[in-house]
Amino acid sequence: MKTKIKTIMLSVLCFVGTAAFADIKFVDRANGLPMHVYDGGWEHFVGGGVAVFDCNNDQQPDIFAAGGENPAVLLENQGGFAFAKTPLIPMLGTTGAYPMDIDGDGWTDLYVMRVGPDIALKGGPNCTFTNATNQWGIAQTDQWTTALTAWWEDDARPVIALGHYVDRKDKSGPFGACDTNTILRPTQTGYAGETLAPGHCALSMLAGPNASGRNTLRISNDRHYYLRDGQEQLWDIKERRFLGEADGWPKLMLWGMGIASADLTGDGRDEVMLTSMGDQLLQIANADGSYSAASFNIGTYAHRPHLGDDGRPSTGWHAEFGDVNNDGLLDLFIAKGNVDQMSSNAMQDPNNLLIQNNVGSFDEVSVSAGIADMARSRGAAFADFNGDGRLDLVVVNRRAPLRVYQNTSITDNWISVTLSQDEGNRAAIGATVKVNGQTQHRRIGGGHAGGSLVPLHFGLGGEKEASIMVTWPDGTTQKANVDVNQIVTIRKN
Numbered sequence: 001m002k003t004k005i006k007t008i009m010l011s012v013l014c015f016v017g018t019a020a021f022a023d024i025k026f027v028d029r030a031n032g033l034p035m036h037v038y039d040g041g042w043e044h045f046v047g048g049g050v051a052v053f054d055c056n057n058d059q060q061p062d063i064f065a066a067g068g069e070n071p072a073v074l075l076e077n078q079g080g081f082a083f084a085k086t087p088l089i090p091m092l093g094t095t096g097a098y099p100m101d102i103d104g105d106g107w108t109d110l111y112v113m114r115v116g117p118d119i120a121l122k123g124g125p126n127c128t129f130t131n132a133t134n135q136w137g138i139a140q141t142d143q144w145t146t147a148l149t150a151w152w153e154d155d156a157r158p159v160i161a162l163g164h165y166v167d168r169k170d171k172s173g174p175f176g177a178c179d180t181n182t183i184l185r186p187t188q189t190g191y192a193g194e195t196l197a198p199g200h201c202a203l204s205m206l207a208g209p210n211a212s213g214r215n216t217l218r219i220s221n222d223r224h225y226y227l228r229d230g231q232e233q234l235w236d237i238k239e240r241r242f243l244g245e246a247d248g249w250p251k252l253m254l255w256g257m258g259i260a261s262a263d264l265t266g267d268g269r270d271e272v273m274l275t276s277m278g279d280q281l282l283q284i285a286n287a288d289g290s291y292s293a294a295s296f297n298i299g300t301y302a303h304r305p306h307l308g309d310d311g312r313p314s315t316g317w318h319a320e321f322g323d324v325n326n327d328g329l330l331d332l333f334i335a336k337g338n339v340d341q342m343s344s345n346a347m348q349d350p351n352n353l354l355i356q357n358n359v360g361s362f363d364e365v366s367v368s369a370g371i372a373d374m375a376r377s378r379g380a381a382f383a384d385f386n387g388d389g390r391l392d393l394v395v396v397n398r399r400a401p402l403r404v405y406q407n408t409s410i411t412d413n414w415i416s417v418t419l420s421q422d423e424g425n426r427a428a429i430g431a432t433v434k435v436n437g438q439t440q441h442r443r444i445g446g447g448h449a450g451g452s453l454v455p456l457h458f459g460l461g462g463e464k465e466a467s468i469m470v471t472w473p474d475g476t477t478q479k480a481n482v483d484v485n486q487i488v489t490i491r492k493n
Helices: 002-009
Strands: 026-028 050-053 062-065 073-079 082-086 094-100 109-114 119-124 128-131 145-151 159-164 181-186 191-196 202-209 215-221 233-236 258-262 271-275 281-285 291-293 316-322 331-336 352-356 362-364 376-383 392-398 403-407 413-420 432-435 438-441 456-461 465-471 477-483 487-491
Touching: 050 094, 050 376, 050 392, 062 082, 094 145, 109 145, 145 215, 159 202, 202 258, 215 258, 271 316, 331 376, 413 432, 413 465, 432 456, 438 456, 465 487, 477 487
Parallel strands: 145 202, 258 316, 316 376, 413 487
Antiparallel strands: 026 403, 050 062, 062 073, 073 082, 094 109, 109 119, 119 128, 145 159, 159 181, 181 191, 202 215, 215 233, 258 271, 271 281, 281 291, 316 331, 331 352, 352 362, 376 392, 392 403, 413 456, 432 438, 432 465, 465 477
16 A cells, blocks of 8 residues: 555655654764775766675675775775775776676675776685786776676676766867767677767666666766767667667756666656756656656755755765665665866755655755765765664765764664575676565666665565565576564575
8 A cells, every 4th residue: 555655646745844754863983984085186076986795795794985096995894883994906096886796706896997997806705806807808998987887698797888988088078078888798708898889978877677677778978078969878788779769768968977776666667866967857667668757846856955055056976775764665865066166066065865755755854864964975875884774874075084874763674685696697686676565676887986785675664574575687586484674695596
C-alpha cells in the first residue's frame, strides 16, 4: 500500500515539518581523519571523487580519495571512526576512482582517473595495491578522465567506459573543445580501446537498464564547455549506437555533473537524478519506457542555496540515494559548491540532505542534521563505516579538508546485502536485489568521479524479517529469508 501512495503522490505538493525528522543527526568525525584536501588549478575545478570499498576484507569500508595536485590517499578503516593513511604508490593529478574486481581474484581493485594517463591498481591482502595498468593491457593516453562506468558481458573481466573532459591538446580550447570518450573491451591479451564519439565533456556515466529495460550507457555532459552542439547522451550497449528522438530519447541539455539512480516508486524502474548548475533534475521512469521531469513541488530541484541569502543558482556535483533513517523510503544527498569563483553561481552553497516523506516528496534537513557544510564539495558516498546499520557519509571538498560524518540518528530496522559468485564478475555487477518490495541494482558508475562497492543497504521500518530475492546477472534467481539488523552475504548457488 505504501508503494501505491508514493506512485500517486509524486507530483503532489506536500508540506511535512522538519520537526518530523528531528531525530536525523550526523556527527563530524574529522578528529579520526588524517588531513586531506583535493586541490589544484582549473584542471581540478571538476573531479574530487571518492571510492568506498573494503580493501582488506574485514567487513569495514575503507576510503580512497582523489587529491588533484595533492597526492591521492587511501584511508584504512581502523574501527570507531578512526582511519589510518595506508601506503599507496605516489599519484598526482587524480580526479577520482571507482572500485571493482577487474581480474576476478576476490580482491577489490581500483581504476584511478587522472588528468593524464589513468592508473589501474590491483588489490591484494592488507590493502596493498600494485600498478597493473601495463599488466592488464590498458593503453596509456594523455587524456583528462572524469567519468567511468563498467559492466560485464561474456568475458571474465569488465567492459570499462571512460568519459573524458576537455581535449587538452586542442589549442582553440577549452570552450568547444570536448574530447571523445573511450570503451575498453577485454581481449585475450588485455584491453582494446574503442573511441566513443562524439564526446560532449562527460562528467558522469552509468550503465544499466533504462526505463524501457534496454541496457544502455547514460552520459551526463557539461554544457559549459560543449556550448551549443552537445546534449545528454544515451548509448545502446547491445546495438553500439547513440539513441535519439526516433528512439524516444528527447534532446536534453544541462550542465551535467553527476548521475544517481534508484527506484523511488516501487515499480522496478529506476528514477534518475541529474545534478547540474541550477536545477537538479529528477527524471521519473514511466511505464512506456520514457522519462518525465518530476514536479517542482517534489522538493528535489534544490536550485538555490537553502541557507543564507545568496539567491544565485546552486552548483550540484555528486548525488546519492540512501535510506538514512531506515524508514523504508530512500533519501537523497547532493554535494554542492561553486566551481571556484564563478560569479554567476552562489558562493555559499551548502550540501543538501533531502529526506523522503511518506507521500513521496522530500524535505531539506541538512542544517538540523549537522551536514550543511559551506565548503566546495565534490565527491561523496554513503556507507556504514561502523556496522551499526546506519548510513554514514564521506565528502571530498575542493580546497577544504575531507569530511566523514557519523550517522547517529534514531532509526528503524535494516538489512544490508552483499552478493558473491565464483565467476569473474565476483560482486555480481548487473544483479537486482529485492527486499520486502524494495528494489536495488548492483552497478558501477554514476556519481561524480567516484563510487562505492559496499553492501546494498535497505531500511525496513518496523518490519521484523527480510525476504530477499536476488536476480543474478545470468538471469537466475535465488531467495532467502533472514532476520533483520544484520549484514548478510548471498552466495550464488
